[in-house]
Amino acid sequence: xxxxxxxxxxxxxxxxxxxxxxxxxxxxxxxxxxxxxxxxxxxxxxxxxxxxxxxxxxxxxxxxxxxxxxxxxxxxxxxxxxxxxxxxxxxxxxxxxxxxxxxxxxxxxxxxxxxxxxxxxxxxxxxxxxxxxxxxxxxxxxxxxxxxxxxxxxxxxxxxxxxxxxxxxxxxxxxxxxxxxxxxxxxxxxxxxxxxxxxxxxxxxxxxxxxxxxxxxxxxxxxxxxxxxxxxxxxxxxxxxxxxxxxxxxxxxxxxxxxxxxxxxxxxxxxxxxxxxxxxxxxxxxxxxxxxxxxxxxxxxxxxxxxxxxxxxxxxxxxxxxxxxxxxxxxxxxxxxxxxxxxxxxxxxxxxxxxxxxxxxxxxxxxxxxxxxxxxxxxxxxxxxxxxxxxxxxxxxxxxxxxxxxxxxxxxxxxxxxxxxxxxxxxxxxxxx
Amino acid sequence: xxxxxxxxxxxxxxxxxxxxxxxxxxxxxxxxxxxxxxxxxxxxxxxxxxxxxxxxxxxxxxxxxxxxxxxxxxxxxxxxxxxxxxxxxxxxxxxxxxxxxxxxxxxxxxxxxxxxxxxxxxxxxxxxxxxxxxxxxxx
Ligand SMILES: [Zn+2]
Numbered sequence: 001x002x003x004x005x006x007x008x009x010x011x012x013x014x015x016x017x018x019x020x021x022x023x024x025x026x027x028x029x030x031x032x033x034x035x036x037x038x039x040x041x042x043x044x045x046x047x048x049x050x051x052x053x054x055x056x057x058x059x060x061x062x063x064x065x066x067x068x069x070x071x072x073x074x075x076x077x078x079x080x081x082x083x084x085x086x087x088x089x090x091x092x093x094x095x096x097x098x099x100x101x102x103x104x105x106x107x108x109x110x111x112x113x114x115x116x117x118x119x120x121x122x123x124x125x126x127x128x129x130x131x132x133x134x135x136x137x138x139x140x141x142x143x144x145x146x147x148x149x150x151x152x153x154x155x156x157x158x159x160x161x162x163x164x165x166x167x168x169x170x171x172x173x174x175x176x177x178x179x180x181x182x183x184x185x186x187x188x189x190x191x192x193x194x195x196x197x198x199x200x201x202x203x204x205x206x207x208x209x210x211x212x213x214x215x216x217x218x219x220x221x222x223x224x225x226x227x228x229x230x231x232x233x234x235x236x237x238x239x240x241x242x243x244x245x246x247x248x249x250x251x252x253x254x255x256x257x258x259x260x261x262x263x264x265x266x267x268x269x270x271x272x273x274x275x276x277x278x279x280x281x282x283x284x285x286x287x288x289x290x291x292x293x294x295x296x297x298x299x300x301x302x303x304x305x306x307x308x309x310x311x312x313x314x315x316x317x318x319x320x321x322x323x324x325x326x327x328x329x330x331x332x333x334x335x336x337x338x339x340x341x342x343x344x345x346x347x348x349x350x351x352x353x354x355x356x357x358x359x360x361x362x363x364x365x366x367x368x369x370x371x372x373x374x375x376x377x378x379x380x381x382x383x384x385x386x387x388x389x390x391x392x393x394x395x396x397x398x399x400x401x402x403x404x405x406x407x408x409x410x411x412x413x414x415x416x417x418x419x420x421x422x423x424x425x426x427x428x429x430x431x432x433x
Numbered sequence: 434x435x436x437x438x439x440x441x442x443x444x445x446x447x448x449x450x451x452x453x454x455x456x457x458x459x460x461x462x463x464x465x466x467x468x469x470x471x472x473x474x475x476x477x478x479x480x481x482x483x484x485x486x487x488x489x490x491x492x493x494x495x496x497x498x499x500x501x502x503x504x505x506x507x508x509x510x511x512x513x514x515x516x517x518x519x520x521x522x523x524x525x526x527x528x529x530x531x532x533x534x535x536x537x538x539x540x541x542x543x544x545x546x547x548x549x550x551x552x553x554x555x556x557x558x559x560x561x562x563x564x565x566x567x568x569x570x571x572x
Contacts, residue, residue, distance in 0.1 A: 381442050381500055383440030384477075384531050384532070386531070388475075389472070410474060411442075411474065411475055412444055413444035413446070413498075
């Protein structure tokens with residue numbers, strides 16, 4: 001029997017949904033136009049007035065929003081709700097080291113929790129479930145997102161946060177966890193550690209995994225290792241966090257919670273909207289958000305919307321796996337990494353210019369390996385090994401504080417990295433999903 | 434009273450020392466002395482040549498990362514125990530040696546040692562005072 005958190009909404013007819021989306025979009029455009037100078041200017045620029053938006057079909061008339069808008073108006077410039085109504089901030093790393101900051105009103109937190117609760121139920125959880133949350137708690141939305149979802153559902157949230165694998169396993173065993181929420185690569189790591197130490201978790205039945213791209217091959221591996229059903233969850237802090245979309249019992253793609261988040265797929269070259277089943281950039285409009293509503297926000301994730309009826313009965317459209325990015329962002333150990341952040345650090349070591357570098361990512365023992373190869377410069381070099389090692393350590397710690405994850409720096413000979421005409425291909429990503 | 438040395442970055446790859454030697458040879462520079470310090474990931478080749486300035490130029494042109502550093506050179510008798518004697522003095526004077534390597538001229542019964550210390554001037558003064566023969570650039 002398929003379970004729903006809110007069957008009436010999740011299974012509403014497409015025509016009802018369209019009417020609801022239209023009503024919400026009209027209200028949203030009116031709200032941002034009258035309360036946010038940046039949106040007003042953007043719309044005035046292309047001569048679109050709130051009265052031009054009469055239904056969800058008119059969304060194509062509206063301008064896009066990008067990460068750059070958030071960065072240029074750091075930290076709170078893109079907020080539409082007044083400060084007194086904001087109750088929480090989250091942030092993710094953005095390009096050039098600046099955080100992308102999002103603010104939530106009470107209602108935003110509530111909608112987010114509801115969507116995360118829908119995700120938990122779609123994966124089979126209920127009020128009696130013990131939900132072990134191994135996503136990081138903090139500015140990152142992973143931990144608190146699933147946590148509030150579990151509480152909203154009335155399940156038991158275990159805020160284990162990330163790290164200390166041995167403790168994670170004993171907590172899950174002692175508390176008889178039924179649901180595990182973490183990144184898919186950490187799930188594999190956990191499973192392998194359990195196997196090594198001979199621990200079994202007979203009560204664990206469900207895994208909800210996201211924050212990094214993964215595949216059906218990984219799904220099979222996780223399901224076998226942990227003896228569970230593994231479900232995908234999608235989200236990004238700009239839109240709300242985990243729970244923008246998630247998988248049902250059919251495990252065939254994430255249903256997008258379209259009553260709150262309106263998806264479009266755009267041709268990455270022309271930015272023209274594409275039909276279902278075509279690959280392009282995923283764009284979201286937050287139909288009900290108050291704190292920092294985003295209109296046609298370009299996620300840079302490449303995927304498609306699937307034109308198929310789901311056996312689970314939900315009418316919300318499903319998205320395919322994320323198959324790439326339309327920018328050069330990498331997700332390493334669940335953390336967003338932009339080459340521009342790396343460049344900000346490396347600029348200090350290049351005798352006044354950016355040293356040639358290459359980003360190398362691979363996956364060993366289910367853990368992402370992250371290395372930055374930097375061509376030796378006079379600023380780094382010394383006749384003493386000790387001094388070079390010191391500079392290397394300093395680079396690694398500066399990179400770590402910029403990126404939020406540890407990285408190995410490897411110093412290589414000048415001119416040894418490949419040179420490219422035009423845009424440099426600085427990323428070697430050998431991870432297999 | 435210092436000895437100039439060049440230091441070259443070498444990636445741990447086959448043929449890199451040859452590449453270095455080839456550049457030096459083609460620039461018609463003599464290698465007077467050479468030592469390599471290596472770690473798991475890279476090596477530092479240190480050398481004294483007949484013309485360090487020319488060597489630095491040629492190596493940079495060939496794409497090497499190279500720097501030159503002033504070192505202390507000392508002359509000691511080429512008999513057992515003479516280096517230990519100098520090191521004892523340096524340890525008594527609390528002069529920390531970062532690294533050293535030797536160079537022995539074939540015709541003489543003298544040995545030459547090149548030392549890297551933090552403060553050249555102070556070290557030279559102390560060594561002079563203790564009767565150690567300090568030499569400048571080997572020509
Ligand atoms: Zn479904």
